Amino acid sequence: MTNSSDLSLGRRVMAMIEALAQHSDDPGRITRLYLSPAHRAAAETVLALMRDAGLDAHIDALGSVIGRMEGQAPDAPALIVGSHIDSVVDAGRYDGNLGVVLGIAVAQALRDGGAIPACPIEIVAFGDEENVRFPTNLSTSHALAGRFDPAWLDGRDQDGVTLREALIRFGGDPEGIAALARDPARYRGYLEVHIEQGPLLESRNLPVGIVSAINGITRARAHVTGEAGHAGTVPMAMRRDALAAVAEMIGIVERAGGTRTDTVATVGVAQVQPGAINVIPARVDFTLDARAPDDAVRNAMVQDIVTECETAAERRGVALTIEPFMDSPATPMEKGLMTVLEDAVASLGIEPLRLASGAGHDAVAMAHLCPAAMLFVRCKDGISHNPAESITLEDADMAAHVLIEAVRKLTAPV
């Protein structure tokens, strides 16, 4: 598993990552919400980088940056390489950005190599993947797939600003969204490189891996209502303690996630009322996030959780309501593109490991337009959505070489 590269591609990638990391809405940390001033600045930087790489680039009606390299056959179905440049609050520098700058670096490397691809290549920097600011779901990539929901324009951020208003301030064009939809016949595939955001590659000592599927997600809000009481005076047998009930339910969720293969189930939020040391909790609101690469498995897991939690609530005399608000199906990656990525990985002397993606990505939306596949890059300790997010120069370079191999193969003359 040696890499004979001089790391020049990796260095170029890291330099572009550094340039993008300068753009933040918050001083001292990286926060780059969709359509914010920092997003605009980052989009301008991407535009300049794309033009430096020889791409014909523009910022589209929703703020996505698109850079195109024409191929020998202008009408041949194009290959898209992309990811996103928006971020969560207090983010790391690689999530999303890595896939965008790798696309640019690969396009430039191909151009520098003098080869003209058989088909056009588009590099895309989406803007709304984290879905933090507005109640949207991958709106910018869904727009390319012709699935932008116009109701999203009326969604508001926490300051009450609608997406429509923010888009106009950004310099976008609400009227131009429908025209962003691409003709599926004109696209041969979508490739996205992204940090793993998990610890598997690190634990397997592998720099990259091939995504097999993007897990489906069920999300729900749950509320347990018991009865408040004095912590000193209500006998244990007469209590209807909402927190003790939810503690049992958290155990149910944990076991349900752990007993199946490749599933996860998480309670990330639990808010206790009234929340005083000497008061038996009256109410707890909590969340459920359950994921699996197979929808039937996920649905069975969620049904087990609901049934067992209801049984616990009944036994304890507390009221339980569970309100599902997301049921996002799994997105298997396209077999042909996966094989291309596997061959590219193997050609560089790396074991081509397949792994499921627990996180959602723009590839979920793009899979509605054309075949889609993803390459994951090892990240330190599996940490993401955090300033401690980190990858090595060597891994960035390796990912660039894998992507070059895959793009060459996919855009070679037939």
Added chain:
Amino acid sequence: MTNSSDLSLGRRVMAMIEALAQHSDDPGRITRLYLSPAHRAAAETVLALMRDAGLDAHIDALGSVIGRMEGQAPDAPALIVGSHIDSVVDAGRYDGNLGVVLGIAVAQALRDGGAIPACPIEIVAFGDEENVRFPTNLSTSHALAGRFDPAWLDGRDQDGVTLREALIRFGGDPEGIAALARDPARYRGYLEVHIEQGPLLESRNLPVGIVSAINGITRARAHVTGEAGHAGTVPMAMRRDALAAVAEMIGIVERAGGTRTDTVATVGVAQVQPGAINVIPARVDFTLDARAPDDAVRNAMVQDIVTECETAAERRGVALTIEPFMDSPATPMEKGLMTVLEDAVASLGIEPLRLASGAGHDAVAMAHLCPAAMLFVRCKDGISHNPAESITLEDADMAAHVLIEAVRKLTAPV
């Protein structure tokens, strides 16, 4: 279990309760923190009620209201009847106030009856029982027992005001606190009537009950530190989920409280960080409140909780710290006074049930001065520290008659 009373004593008690309920620091609800303007106004009302009842009354250096009726032998050890008039935030109207106004009603009834007690009787309205505003512990009743801790004067409320500053604004006298300490030789006993704050009397269909002991309390703050991670990408087996760990610990606490007789154990606070639906919790801070009428039983219970939680933390790879900050011993009530109360209850046709007090009371401090005992009054649904706190006119009347019987017996000429 009939009560031949015309309920006139109960009506007088309820009228005084209504008068005190008018004094609040918050509009629309009862909040009367120690040394607040509402506390001052309530103390003035108590002072006037005491004087109406013929008592020689004053407000002492710490804001407690003291009303004294001299006896035939001025130097005979006095009987104290009291409770408190401070409240929690958004309180009910009976907690504390009931014991104060019952004392006043009983003194007035004795005076109206023309009998002169053999020894002096003091009615006391303490001001700092809830210990909500300052980091104190029954400071006003401990002062009478000569156990006021001068460090309490430097404790601050959430606005940064020290107890000393608040006491001076209230009209009190920090320099006069030491002189509040009473000579134990001059006091024969302390009686306190209080709502039960629990559901036992109601479940037994009894208006009143005799307290056997005030439970000892252990309180601790605990912190579990695991590792944050993406809820979609970190496999269950690689997680160090702080909330899943605390959920297991809450189950340990609940079982420890429920397996022994008369013990309770409660987790009332659990705060999750970072607290996002898609992030594995990194840290949870929670509280423990464990009580028992027997200190050895309580200590064994707490030790079991600590040991089992440490085992769970080790197995899960999370860090656990438990910081005890209260270890308040149990206070058995004095047998002689209990018997007097039991006889009084039985003489009114009520089964004299003994029950432990899960909550702390001024009687804990007063037991350091002289023999102490308490009578509990049934409250609706066991609810306290809540606007829904409620007792019936009939039970208030019954409590007044029990207290009259007990006071007559204790202050009768020998």
